[in-house]
C-alpha cells in the first residue's frame with residue numbers, strides 16, 4: 001500500500017462520512033467513492049471536474065449462499081500507480097502505453113470479503129470486483145450484479161437490443177429515455193429475435209453522447225468465466241444485467257475470483273474514444289509464449305457465392321460450392337493476387353440437415369464431402385503460396401463440438417491448415433445455454449486456448465461481444481459478433497448507410513471484427529432474379545472499410561468474377577495492410593462519418609479510409625502525420641461525382657496525386673460513400 005498517497009487522498013477529499021477520491025495520471029478523469037448512511041458504497045466519475053457518471057451502485061445479490069452484498073463495512077483502501085508500455089503481437093499501433101492510478105476498496109458484508117478495484121486512466125476508467133480467498137466462503141452463485149452507470153442527462157444513445165443469443169442487430173440512435181428494445185427488435189425481420197431480454201435492455205458496448213458534447217462508452221474488458229454484461233435502462237441509469245444460464249443462474253464462482261472489468265471510456269473528442277486502449281490494457285498479457293506462427297492475413301472465400309444463391313453448402317441439391325474445381329478457381333485468383341488464404345464453407349458432411357433440426361450430432365469436422373479433395377487442394381493452395389481456411393459451423397451443438405475439437409484441430413494440423421472460422425448459428429444445444437452465458441464464454445475462451453495449443457488462429461462468428469481478450473489470446477484474430485456484411489443479403493433492413501460509422505464506437509471497442517467488406521457487385525440478384533436485396537454502400541466505401549474497420553484478418557468477400565472487370569479498384573484490396581505501426585483517427589462522429597489513417601507495419605506506406613452515412617460531405621484534413629520533407633504518391637479510390645449508394649453505388653474514380661506532410665487532403669464522399677487512399681513514399 002502506498003501510505004503517503006493514501007494519506008494525501010484522505011486528507012484532501014474527505015467530504016462525507018467516508019469518501020475517497022482518485023484522479024488519473026494527468027488529472028483528466030477522477031473517481032469519487034462515497035459511503036452513505038445506509039452503508040451502500042457508490043462511485044461517481046468526473047471528466048475535468050465535470051460529473052459524467054453520477055452516484056452509481058456497486059454490489060451483488062448471491063443466490064448460494066443467499067446473501068445481499070450491497071451495504072458494506074469499509075475495511076480500508078490501497079492505492080498504486082502504474083506506467084508501462086507493451087507491444088501487441090499485432091495491432092493498430094506497435095506500442096501501447098498503460099498508465100493509470102488504482103484504488104482498491106476492501107469491503108466486508110455478512111462475513112464475506114469483497115474488494116472493488118478501480119483504475120483511472122486519462123481517457124476513462126475500469127473497475128472490477130475481487131472475492132479474495134477467505135475462510136467460510138468459497139463456492140458461490142451470482143444472482144445479480146448491481147454495478148450501475150448513471151448518466152447525468154438524457155444523452156443520445158447508440159445501442160442494440162439486449163438479447164441473450166445474438167448481437168447481429170441494426171444500431172438504434174435515440175435519447176436514453178426513448179430506448180425501446182422490443183420496438184427496435186420488432187422491426188428486425190432478418191434475425192430470429194427469440195431471446196430478447198425485455199423493453200429496456202441494451203447490449204454493450206453502449207455509446208452515449210451528452211448534450212454538451214461528452215462521449216461516453218460503457219463496456220467490459222477481460223470477459224473470463226463470467227456471463228456477458230448487458231444493461232437495463234431505468235431513467236438515466238443503466239444497471240448490469242448478466243446473461244443467465246439454462247436454469248437462470250448468472251455465474252458459478254469460487255474465491256479467489258475476479259469479475260471482468262467494467263469500462264467507461266470518456267472524452268470530449270469522438271476520435272479519442274476510438275483511440276482509447278483502456279480495454280486492451282485491462283486484459284492480461286499474452287498467454288502464448290511463442291507467437292511467431294500468428295500472422296495477420298488477407299483472404300478470399302468460397303463463401304459469398306453461397307449467400308447470393310450461385311452455390312450452396314450441402315452436396316444434395318446439385319449446387320455444391322465446395323467442390324475441388326470451384327475451390328481451385330478461388331485459389332487461382334487469390335494466389336495470383338497475393339492473398340494469404342481461401343476460406344471454404346460447406347466442405348464437410350452434415351449440411352443437408354444442419355439448420356432447423358437442431359440435432360446434437362450433425363458435423364464431425366473431419367469428413368469432407370466426396371467431391372472435395374482436401375489433400376489435392378491444400379497442396380494446390382501451397383503451390384500458389386496460400387493456405388485454405390477451415391470452417392467449423394458448430395450449428396450451436398456445442399457439446400458435440402467440444403467432444404470433437406481435439407480431433408478436428410489435429411486434422412487441420414495434418415492438412416497444413418492454420419486458421420479456423422467457427423460459427424454458432426442457432427440455439428445452443430443440448431442444454432439450452434445462451435450464446436452470451438458464462439458456459440459459452442468459457443467455451444469461446446477454451447476454443448482460443450485449445451487452438452493455440454495446436455498453433456491455430458481463430459475467427460469466431462455468432463460469438464459473444466469481444467472484450468479485448470485478443471491481447472491474452474492473440475491467435476483469436478477476429479470475431480463477427482455484430483451485424484456483418486452478410487446482412488447486405490438480408491431481405492428487409494439489411495445494412496443501412498450509417499451502420500459502419502457506428503460499429504467503431506460500439507462493437508469494435510472490444511476487438512477486431514470479421515466484417516467481410518469488399519463487395520463490388522451491389523445488386524444481389526446476379527444469380528437469382530427473384531432477389532431484391534442490394535448492398536447499401538458505394539464501391540469506394542467498401543474499400544475504405546479495410547481501414548475504418550480494424551481487423552488483422554480481412555476478407556475480400558466478393559466473387560473473382562466480380563473483381564475481374566475492376567482490377568483497378570481491386571488494387572487497393574491487394575495493397576492494403578492488415579497490421580500496423582501507427583493509427584491516426586483523423587475525424588469521427590458516431591452515426592455520421594469516420595476517417596482513419598494507418599501506417600503499415602515496418603513500411604513507409606499509409607492507408608486512409610473515410611466513410612459517411614447517407615449524407616454526402618466534403619472532407620478536408622492535414623497530412624501532417626506523414627514524414628516531413630518527403631513526397632508521397634497518393635492513389636485515391638473515391639466515389640465518382642454521380643455515385644450514390646441507392647442510385648449508382650458502383651461508380652468510382654481512381655486518381656493519382658502527389659502529397660507531402662504540408663498538403664491538405666480533400667475529397668467528396670457521396671451519399672453512403674467512401675474514399676480509400678494508399679500512400680507510397682517516393683525516394
Ligand code: NOJ
Pocket residue numbers: 303345393423425461462480486
Ligand atoms: C453465419 C456466418 O456469419 C456466415 O459467415 C456463415 O457463412 C454462415 N453462418 C454459415 O455457417
Ligand code: CA
Pocket residue numbers: 168461462480484486
Ligand atoms: Ca453471422
